[in-house]
Amino acid sequence: MVYRVAIADDEIDLLEAVAEYLRGHGYEVVTAINAAELRALAAENSIDVAILDIAMPGEDGLSLARWLRRQSRAGIIFASASGSPMDRIVGLEIGGDDYMAKPYDLRELLARVRSVLRRLDAAPPAAPAPSVPAAPPARPIGFGPYRIDFDARRLLHAESGEIGLTAAEFDLLAVLARRPNRILPRGQLIELLGEDAMDSESERRIDVRIARLRRKIEPESDRPIYIRTIRGLGYIFETNGGP
Numbered sequence: 001m002v003y004r005v006a007i008a009d010d011e012i013d014l015l016e017a018v019a020e021y022l023r024g025h026g027y028e029v030v031t032a033i034n035a036a037e038l039r040a041l042a043a044e045n046s047i048d049v050a051i052l053d054i055a056m057p058g059e060d061g062l063s064l065a066r067w068l069r070r071q072s073r074a075g076i077i078f079a080s081a082s083g084s085p086m087d088r089i090v091g092l093e094i095g096g097d098d099y100m101a102k103p104y105d106l107r108e109l110l111a112r113v114r115s116v117l118r119r120l121d122a123a124p125p126a127a128p129a130p131s132v133p134a135a136p137p138a139r140p141i142g143f144g145p146y147r148i149d150f151d152a153r154r155l156l157h158a159e160s161g162e163i164g165l166t167a168a169e170f171d172l173l174a175v176l177a178r179r180p181n182r183i184l185p186r187g188q189l190i191e192l193l194g195e196d197a198m199d200s201e202s203e204r205r206i207d208v209r210i211a212r213l214r215r216k217i218e219p220e221s222d223r224p225i226y227i228r229t230i231r232g233l234g235y236i237f238e239t240n241g242g243p
Contacts, residue, residue: 003117004028004045008038008064009053009079018051021106022113035059039067047074049116051109054080065096073167075116079104097168099201118194120167141177143226143239146217148177155217163216172209176227176237185234210235
């Protein structure tokens with residue numbers, strides 16, 4: 001299988017360099033110099049990973065990512081010349097899977113694309129992903145009014161139906177739900193998700209995804225009953241937290 005990467009960036013030289021590099025590593029690449037072009041490409045092609053410049057003229061990468069997240073389960077990597085913490089936080093909170101500050105090394109970008117693909121339950125063609133610790137058979141797991149369908153990668157509510165989760169959010173929920181009532185440190189979650197333990201942003205990404213999950217599944221996100229924080233230790237998923 002060849003994975004398709006979409007790149008949206010108004011810096012033509014960088015756009016072409018990234019596209020050529022990723023094509024050289026076995027990916028199909030489509031490019032756009034603005035949000036409108038990327039929207040058109042997404043309408044005609046399935047996209048596995050999108051690399052979005054935040055500061056494009058016209059519609060910016062954050063707005064484009066919100067739209068893309070509603071359309072598909074594609075992984076999203078933001079790129080920004082500012083590298084500000086606020087850009088990083090906003091990007092991750094609206095559904096981004098990763099963030100890179102410009103200028104970035106192409107080898108690091110390739111590693112992050114592969115990492116996002118692993119989180120999408122796929123392996124990059126150039127280098128198969130290492131195996132993640134074996135999970136129990138994919139039988140549905142219920143908690144409160146929810147049911148997790150692992151085969152379909154869906155979270156279902158008894159009354160309101162499917163809860164929209166990004167691929168990264170579903171992967172984290174699945175890791176937690178398969179290990180209920182156990183304290184899981186951030187480092188262990190990073191390992192179970194197949195992410196880079198040496199990446200200084202990994203723990204921050206875990207915290208952001210936990211916050212997003214709480215807003216979607218907890219009756220009160222600031223008083224969680226399912227995904228609880230154990231101060232100084234990590235997180236615990238409590239199956240008996242709900243009604």
